[in-house]
Amino acid sequence: xxxxxxxxxxxxxRRIGAMxxxxxxxxxxxxxxxxxxxxxxxxQMFMWGFLQLYISTNAGFFARAGATFIGAVLLWDILFxxxxxxxxxxxxEMWARNMGNLMISPLRPVEFIAALMIMSLIRLxxxxxxxxxxxxxxxxxxxxxxxxxxxxxxxxxxxxxxxIGILVSGLVLRNGMxxxxxxxxxxxxxLPLTCVYYPVAVLPAFMHPIAWALPPTYxxxxxxxxxxxxxxxxxxxxxxxxxxxxxxxxxxxxxVALLASxxxxxxxxxxxE
Amino acid sequence: xxxSPPAIEVQCLTxxxxxxxxxxxxxxxxxxxxxTGLLGGNGAGKTTTIAMIxxxxxxxxxxxxxxxxxxxxxxYRVLHRMNFESPYVDMPxxxxxxxxxxxxGLIYAxxxxxxxxxxxxxxxxxxxFLDRPAGKLSAGQKTRVALAKALLNRPDILLLDEPxxxxxxxxxxxxxxxxxxxxxxxxxxxxxxxxxxxxxERLCDRVIIMKRGRxxxxxxxxxxxxxxGRDTLEEVFLDVARGRAHVQEAAQ
Numbered sequence: 257x258x259x260x261x262x263x264x265x266x267x268x269x270r271r272i273g274a275m276x277x278x279x280x281x282x283x284x285x286x287x288x289x290x291x292x293x294x295x296x297x298x299x300q301m302f303m304w305g306f307l308q309l310y311i312s313t314n315a316g317f318f319a320r321a322g323a324t325f326i327g328a329v330l331l332w333d334i335l336f337x338x339x340x341x342x343x344x345x346x347x348x349e350m351w352a353r354n355m356g357n358l359m360i361s362p363l364r365p366v367e368f369i370a371a372l373m374i375m376s377l378i379r380l381x382x383x384x385x386x387x388x389x390x391x392x393x394x395x396x397x398x399x400x401x402x403x404x405x406x407x408x409x410x411x412x413x414x415x416x417x418x419x420i421g422i423l424v425s426g427l428v429l430r431n432g433m434x435x436x437x438x439x440x441x442x443x444x445x446x447l448p449l450t451c452v453y454y455p456v457a458v459l460p461a462f463m464h465p466i467a468w469a470l471p472p473t474y475x476x477x478x479x480x481x482x483x484x485x486x487x488x489x490x491x492x493x494x495x496x497x498x499x500x501x502x503x504x505x506x507x508x509x510x511x512v513a514l515l516a517s518x519x520x521x522x523x524x525x526x527x528x529e
Numbered sequence: 530x531x532x533s534p535p536a537i538e539v540q541c542l543t544x545x546x547x548x549x550x551x552x553x554x555x556x557x558x559x560x561x562x563x564x565t566g567l568l569g570g571n572g573a574g575k576t577t578t579i580a581m582i583x584x585x586x587x588x589x590x591x592x593x594x595x596x597x598x599x600x601x602x603x604x605y606r607v608l609h610r611m612n613f614e615s616p617y618v619d620m621p622x623x624x625x626x627x628x629x630x631x632x633x634g635l636i637y638a639x640x641x642x643x644x645x646x647x648x649x650x651x652x653x654x655x656x657x658f659l660d661r662p663a664g665k666l667s668a669g670q671k672t673r674v675a676l677a678k679a680l681l682n683r684p685d686i687l688l689l690d691e692p693x694x695x696x697x698x699x700x701x702x703x704x705x706x707x708x709x710x711x712x713x714x715x716x717x718x719x720x721x722x723x724x725x726x727x728x729x730e731r732l733c734d735r736v737i738i739m740k741r742g743r744x745x746x747x748x749x750x751x752x753x754x755x756x757x758g759r760d761t762l763e764e765v766f767l768d769v770a771r772g773r774a775h776v777q778e779a780a781q
Contacts, residue, residue, distance in 0.1 A: 268638070270635055270638060271635065271636050271638075273635065274631075274632050274633075274635030274636045275632070275636075277631070277632060277635070278621065278624065278628075278632040281623075281624050281625075281628045281632075282621065282623055282624060285623045285624070285662070286623060348621070352619055352620070352621040352622060353617075353618060353619040354618070354619060354620060354621050356585070356613075356615070356617075356618040357613075357618055357620070357633070357678070358636075359585055360583045360584070360585055360608065360611070360612075360613050361608060361633070361636050361637065362605060362608045362609040362636060362637060362638070363636050364605065516587070519584075519585065519586055519587040519601060520586075520587045521546065522544075522546060522551075522577065522580070522586050524580075524585050524586070525576065525577075525580050525585060525586060
C-alpha cells in the first residue's frame with residue numbers, strides 16, 4: 257500500500273497539519289490579522305483593570321472582589337476568542353471561495369475541525385499571552401498565579417468555545433454566508449447567562465436552571481470562589497467538564513447533520529449568500 | 530480498455546431541489562482514459578451532475594460510482610485519485626502560489642511535494658510567479674494555477690467545469706493543449722462541462738448533450754455532426770437547445 261492509499265484510509269495528521277499550515281501562512285501574511293488578535297483583548301483588559309483600580313480604593317467587599325473583574329474579563333476572552341479563532345479560520349475558507357476545493361479533497365470533516373481547533377489555540381495564544389503579561393505589569397494580576405485552577409478553567413472554556421464554533425460553522429455551511437453574523441454574535445448570549453461578572457444568585461430564580469445548564473457558568477463561579485474565598489471548587493470544574501462533553505458531542509452531531517443537509521440541498525456548491 | 534469497468538458510472542441519477550428537477554434520471558458510463566464533453570445551456574444540469582460525481586451533492590435517487598466507489602458514501606476511497614478545476618472556485622488569495630500548492634499537495638498526500646510543485650510549475654509555466662500571492666495574478670495565470678492544483682496529485686479522474694471561461698483565445702488554447710498532454714501521458718478519464726464548442730470539438734472523443742436535466746444526445750463529435758447534418762457542434766447545440774433535434778433524421 258503506498259502512502260497515498262494509506263493516508264486515504266483513515267484520519268491523517270498530515271492533512272490536519274496541511275490545514276494548520278494554510279492558516280498559519282494566512283496569519284503571518286497579514287499584520288492587521290495579527291494585530292486584531294491582541295487589540296480588543298488588550299482594550300478590554302485595560303478598561304476593566306482601571307475599573308478594578310477605582311473600586312478597590314473603597315473599603316469592604318468590593319476591595320476584596322475587585323480582582324474578579326479582571327479575572328473575569330481574561331477568562332471571558334478565552335471563551336470568546338477561542339470561538340472566534342475557530343470561526344474566523346472557518347470563514348476564511350468561505351471568504352476565499354475555497355470550500356469547494358476542500359470538500360472535494362480527501363480532507364475529512366473531523367480533520368478540518370481538528371485543524372480549526374488547533375488554530376483557535378494558536379490565535380488565542382498570540383492574543384492572550386501578551387495581554388495576560390500586560391495585566392501583570394499594569395495591575396499586578398497574575399493569571400498564571402491561579403496555577404492548576406487556570407488549567408481547569410481553560411480546558412472547560414476552550415471546550416465550550418469549540419462547541420459553539422462547530423455549531424456556527426455547520427450553520428454557515430448549511431445556510432451560506434447569510435449566517436456569518438452568528439460567528440460574531442452567538443457567544444454574546446453567554447455573557448449575561450453564564451454570569452461572567454456577577455454570581456448566579458443575582459439572576460432571577462427562573463433563569464438559574466438556564467445558567468447552570470451552561471458550562472462556563474461553573475468556571476466563572478469557580479473563579480470567584482478562588483479569588484474571593486481562596487477555595488478551588490473541583491466539584492464545579494467536574495460538573496462543567498461533564499456538561500462540556502455532552503455539549504461537544506451534541507454540537508459535533510449537529511455539524512455532521514448540517515453538513516449532510518448541505519450536501520442534500522446543494523449549498524456546498526454555492527458558498528455565497 | 531473496452532472490457533475495463535467504467536471509470537465513472539451513473540445510473541438513473543436524479544436530483545430534485547424542492548420542486549426543480551435539476552437532473553432527471555440520467556445514465557452514463559465513462560470508459561477509463563476517455564475524455565467526454567458535457568454540453569448544455571444554463572440550468573441544463575451539468576454542474577449538478579459533476580457535483581454528484583464528486584460527492585459534493587447527494588443524489589435524490591439513483592447511483593454514482595467512481596472507480597468502483599459509491600458516491601458520496603464511499604468518497605474517501607477515491608477522492609485522492611480525483612481532482613477538479615473550475616473558474617468559479619478560487620484558491621486562497623493571500624497565499625502565494627507555492628503555499629497554495631504545498632497545502633493541497635499535503636492534503637492529497639502527494640509524494641515529495643516540493644519536487645512535484647517544481648515539476649508542475651515548469652510544465653504549466655508558473656515558475657515566474659510561484660512566490661506571488663494568488664490574488665495578484667491575472668485571470669489567465671489564476672486558471673493555470675487552478676489547473677496546477679487540479680493536476681498536482683496526478684488524478685485518474687479529472688473533472689473540469691468550464692476550464693477556459695473568461696480566458697483570451699491564446700491562453701484558452703494553451704490550457705487545452707496542457708489538458709490534452711495530461712490525458713495522453715496519464716490515461717486519465719476526463720469529464721469536461723463547457724459552453725465552448727471549439728474546445729469540446731478539439732478535446733473530446735464523446736459528447737453528452739443535456740437539456741432540462743436529461744441527456745438529449747450522446748455520441749462522438751463526428752457522429753453528432755452527421756446525425757444533425759451540421760458542420761459544427763455549435764450548430765448541433767443550437768438545434769438541441771431550440772428543439773430542432775434530429776431534423777436530418779426526420780427529413781430522411
